[in-house]
Amino acid sequence: xxxxxxxxxxxGPAVRQDAVSRTLSVLVDNEPGVLARVIGLFTxxxxxxxxxxxxxxxxxxxxxRITIVTRGTPSVIxxxxxxxxxxxxxxxxHDLTVEGKAVERELxxxxxxxxxxxxxxxxxxxxxxxxxxxxxxxxxxxxxxxxKPSKIETFINIMTELGLVExxxxxIAAIGRGPQGM
Amino acid sequence: xxxxxxxxxxxxxxxxxxxxxxxxxxxGGAVLPIYDEIFQQEKIKxxxxxxxxxxxHAAEGYARSTGKVGVALVTSxxxxxxxxxxxxxxxxxxxxxxxxxxxxxxxxxxxxxxQECDTVGITxxxxxxxxxxxxxxxxxxxxxxxxxxxxxxxxxxxxxxxxKDVQFGTGNYVGPSNIVHKTYKPKVKPxxxxxxxxxxxxxxxxxxxxYTGGGVINxxxxxxxxxxxxxxxxxxxxxxxxxxLGAYPGSDKxxxxxxxxxxxxxxxxxxxxxxxxxxxxxxxDDRITGRLDAFSPGSKKIHIDIDPSSINKxxxxxxxxxxxxxxxxxxxxxxxxxxxxxxxxxxxxxxxxEIDGWRAKRSLAYKASKDVIMPQYACQRLYELTKDRxxxxxxxxxxxxxxxxxxxxxxxPNRWMTSGGLGTMGYGLPAAIGxxxxxxxxxxxxxxxxxxxxxxxxxxxxxxxxxxxxxxFILNNEYMGMVRQWQQxxxxxxxxxxxxxxxxxxxxxxxxxxxKGMRCDHPSDLDDAIREMIAFKGPVLFDCRVAKLANCxxxxxxxxxxxxxxxxxxxxxxxxxxxxxxxxxxxV
Numbered sequence: 001x002x003x004x005x006x007x008x009x010x011x012g013p014a015v016r017q018d019a020v021s022r023t024l025s026v027l028v029d030n031e032p033g034v035l036a037r038v039i040g041l042f043t044x045x046x047x048x049x050x051x052x053x054x055x056x057x058x059x060x061x062x063x064x065r066i067t068i069v070t071r072g073t074p075s076v077i078x079x080x081x082x083x084x085x086x087x088x089x090x091x092x093x094h095d096l097t098v099e100g101k102a103v104e105r106e107l108x109x110x111x112x113x114x115x116x117x118x119x120x121x122x123x124x125x126x127x128x129x130x131x132x133x134x135x136x137x138x139x140x141x142x143x144x145x146x147x148k149p150s151k152i153e154t155f156i157n158i159m160t161e162l163g164l165v166e167x168x169x170x171x172i173a174a175i176g177r178g179p180q181g182m
Numbered sequence: 183x184x185x186x187x188x189x190x191x192x193x194x195x196x197x198x199x200x201x202x203x204x205x206x207x208x209x210g211g212a213v214l215p216i217y218d219e220i221f222q223q224e225k226i227k228x229x230x231x232x233x234x235x236x237x238x239h240a241a242e243g244y245a246r247s248t249g250k251v252g253v254a255l256v257t258s259x260x261x262x263x264x265x266x267x268x269x270x271x272x273x274x275x276x277x278x279x280x281x282x283x284x285x286x287x288x289x290x291x292x293x294x295x296x297q298e299c300d301t302v303g304i305t306x307x308x309x310x311x312x313x314x315x316x317x318x319x320x321x322x323x324x325x326x327x328x329x330x331x332x333x334x335x336x337x338x339x340x341x342x343x344x345x346k347d348v349q350f351g352t353g354n355y356v357g358p359s360n361i362v363h364k365t366y367k368p369k370v371k372p373x374x375x376x377x378x379x380x381x382x383x384x385x386x387x388x389x390x391x392x393y394t395g396g397g398v399i400n401x402x403x404x405x406x407x408x409x410x411x412x413x414x415x416x417x418x419x420x421x422x423x424x425x426x427l428g429a430y431p432g433s434d435k436x437x438x439x440x441x442x443x444x445x446x447x448x449x450x451x452x453x454x455x456x457x458x459x460x461x462x463x464x465x466x467d468d469r470i471t472g473r474l475d476a477f478s479p480g481s482k483k484i485h486i487d488i489d490p491s492s493i494n495k496x497x498x499x500x501x502x503x504x505x506x507x508x509x510x511x512x513x514x515x516x517x518x519x520x521x522x523x524x525x526x527x528x529x530x531x532x533x534x535x536e537i538d539g540w541r542a543k544r545s546l547a548y549k550a551s552k553d554v555i556m557p558q559y560a561c562q563r564l565y566e567l568t569k570d571r572x573x574x575x576x577x578x579x580x581x582x583x584x585x586x587x588x589x590x591x592x593x594x595p596n597r598w599m600t601s602g603g604l605g606t607m608g609y610g611l612p613a614a615i616g617x618x619x620x621x622x623x624x625x626x627x628x629x630x631x632x633x634x635x636x637x638x639x640x641x642x643x644x645x646x647x648x649x650x651x652x653x654x655f656i657l658n659n660e661y662m663g664m665v666r667q668w669q670q671x672x673x674x675x676x677x678x679x680x681x682x683x684x685x686x687x688x689x690x691x692x693x694x695x696x697x698k699g700m701r702c703d704h705p706s707d708l709d710d711a712i713r714e715m716i717a718f719k720g721p722v723l724f725d726c727r728v729a730k731l732a733n734c735x736x737x738x739x740x741x742x743x744x745x746x747x748x749x750x751x752x753x754x755x756x757x758x759x760x761x762x763x764x765x766x767x768x769x770v
Binding site: 008010029032033036037040044075078079082083085086087088089090091 | 302303306307310311314331336363364365366468489490491493494495498672740741
C-alpha cells in the first residue's frame with residue numbers, strides 16, 4: 001500500500017514487486033543513432049542496464065544485435081519490451097531468459113602484475129579457469145577468459161589477491177538454445 | 183522513373199505529393215534553399231509565424247482539427263530548439279506533425295558551427311522518430327517515410343533534419359507509393375479472441391462504464407461514430423478524458439461529463455464503483471486515476487489501445503485489445519450483434535439510479551454573482567451563444583482550460599484542441615490559427631487565461647497577416663489561476679509569484695496588433711459583448727474580467743481516490759481562504 005501524500009497530486013509508486021534479472025536480445029537496423037535511442041529510452045524511463053553489448057551481426061542486411069541485461073519487476077520488464085518494440089528501427093525483441101535457458105557468455109581481459117609465488121599462483125589458477133595468456137612480461141600477465149559472467153566474476157575476485165591491475169569486459173553476449181533463430 | 187532535382191525541390195515536391203496545403207514556418211540561414219523553392223511555387227502556402235514554437239502549435243491545431251498531418255519548417259540551432267516544446271506536446275498528445283529543420287552543411291556538423299545544434303540528439307526523446315538526411319538521394323524516401331510514421335499507428339511528431347548542402351545538392355526523387363517500411367508495421371486490426379472476450383464481459387456487466395480518450399479522436403470520425411453506436415446499443419454510461427471530448431456528444435443523456443482531477447462527481451464515482459470498465463483509446467494518466475492503489479478497485483478492465491506499451495503501464499487490465507479504435511469497435515459491434523447478448527436490464531437500471539444520485543450533487547455548481555463575472559458563467563454563456571454555430575475551441579493551460587472542458591460541451595470530434603499531456607501554456611492562440619486556416623469559414627475561439635496568452639502573444643501578427651479572424655476569449659483574473667489555487671490548497675496560501683503583475687492593457691495590445699480589443703467586466707453586459715465578438719469579421723482579443731479568486735472544482739485532492747472528491751459548492755472562495763493553515767492542509 002502506498003501512503004497518500006498531501007503535498008502532491010502525483011500518485012505514489014505502485015505496489016512493490018520483486019525485481020528479476022532478464023536478458024533481452026534486440027534486433028535493430030544498424031542506422032546512426034540507434035544505440036542512442038535504445039540507451040535514451042532506458043535513461044528517460046528510469047530502467048536499469050546491467051550489461052549491454054552491440055555489434056552489427058548481419059552485414060548485408062545492416063542488422064545489429066543489442067544484448068541487454070536488465071533488472072526490474074515483471075511489469076517493468078514487460079514495459080521495457082513494449083517500449084523497445086515500438087521504436088521504429090527495432091525489428092524484434094526477445095526475452096531470452098523467459099523463452100528458455102539462453103546461453104550467455106562474456107569475455108574479459110584481466111591484467112595481473114606481480115613477482116615470485118603470486119605470479120606462479122596466478123598462472124596456475126588461470127589454467128584451472130582455462131584463461132589464456134595473451135600478453136606477458138617478467139612482471140605481468142594479461143589473461144583472456146571467456147565464460148559465464150559468474151565464472152569471470154570469480155576469476156577476477158581471486159586475481160584481486162594476486163595483483164590485479166585492471167579488467168576490461170565485453171559485456172554479455174547471449175543466444176537462445178535449440179535450432180531456431182530469433 | 184526517378185527524377186533529378188535539388189534537395190530543396192525534393193522537399194517541396196514530397197510535401198505536395200503528400201497533399202500538404204500549409205506549412206507553418208520561420209526562415210533562417212540553414213533553410214534558405216527551401217524558402218527559395220517556396221517562393222517559386224504556388225501549390226503550398228507558407229504561414230509565417232512569429233516564433234518557431236508558434237509554428238509547432240499551429241501545426242498541431244491544424245492536425246487536430248482536420249485529422250491530417252501538420253507540417254512545420256524551422257531553421258537550425260535556435261529554430262530547432264524553439265520547436266522542442268511543440269514536438270514534446272505533440273508526442274504526449276499523439277498529434278501527427280512533420281517538422282523539417284535546417285542543419286548546417288554536413289562537413290560542418292560537429293564543429294560548433296554558427297546556429298548548429300545536435301537537432302536529432304535533442305529531439306530524439308521528444309519525437310516518434312527522427313532522421314538526419316546526409317545524402318540527397320535519401321531525402322525523398324525519408325520524407326515520405328516521415329509522413330507515414332507521423333500519421334499511422336499511434337500518431338506523433340517526427341523531425342527530418344536537412345543539412346544545407348543536401349538542400350542544394352541534386353538527387354533522385356521517388357514518389358510516396360514506392361515506400362514500404364522494413365520494421366515499422368503497427369498493428370491496427372485486433373485479434374478476435376480478446377474482442378469476443380471483451381464483448382462477453384461488457385454484456386455481463388452490472389455496473390459498466392465506458393472511459394474514452396484521445397485515441398478515439400485520432401482514429402478518425404468513423405471511430406466516434408462506432409463508439410456512439412456501441413454506447414447507445416448497450417445503454418451504458420460514458421465518460422471521457424480531456425483529450426477525448428467530442429467523441430461522444432456532450433449533450434447526450436448517457437454522457438457523464440469529463441472524468442479525472444477536475445472531472446464531474448458522477449463520472450469519477452462511476453469509475454470508482456463500476457464492475458466493468460471499458461477503456462477506449464485512453465492511457466490511465468495520473469490526472470485520471472488519482473491514487474493508483476485505490477483506482478476502481480472492484481472492476482474488471484478492458485483496454486483498447488493501438489500502442490501495446492500503453493497497456494498495463496499504470497493500471498493492470500484484464501482484457502487488453504491491441505488495435506486501432508475504429509477497427510476494434512467495428513469488430514466489437516459485429517460480435518455484439520451476432521451474439522445478441524441480453525444485458526441485465528434491472529442491474530443497469532439500478533446502476534443508472536445510483537449515477538443519478540451522484541448527478542444530483544451538481545458537482546459543477548458554483549456560486550453565481552450579479553456583480554462580478556464568474557469564470558464558469560463566462561464559459562457557459564460562451565457555449566450557449568456559440569453552440570449552434572460551426573465552432574472550434576482551443577485553450578491555453580490552467581483553470582480556464584478546465585472550466586472550458588467542464589462547461590463547453592462538444593457534440594463532434596476534432597472541435598476541441600487543448601494541450602493535455604504536456605500542459606503547454608501558450609498553445610491556444612497558435613493552435614487556433616492552425617484550426618482557422620483549415621476551417622476559414624468557421625468560428626475559432628481560443629479560451630485563454632491572462633498569463634497563458636502572453637506566452638505566444640506574438641502570433642497575433644500571424645493572424646493579421648493571413649486574415650484569420652480568430653477570437654481570443656481571456657478569462658482574466660490577474661493570476662496564474664491554477665498555480666494560485668494549488669498554493670492556496672497545498673502551500674498555506676503563500677501566493678509565491680502567481681500574481682501576474684503589470685499585465686498589459688489587453689484592449690490597447692489588441693489594437694497595437696491590428697486586432698479588435700474588447701473588455702467586459704459585468705455579467706449583465708456579457709451576452710451582448712460575446713455577440714459583438716462573434717459578429718466581428720476580424721480577430722478579437724476579448725478581455726473578460728472575471729472573479730479573481732475563483733477555484734476550479736470539483737477536484738480530486740492530493741493523493742486521494744475517485745470517491746474522495748472535493749466539491750466546489752460546499753466550499754466558497756472565502757471559506758477555502760479561511761480554511762488555510764493546518765486544517766486546510768488536513769482537508770486536502
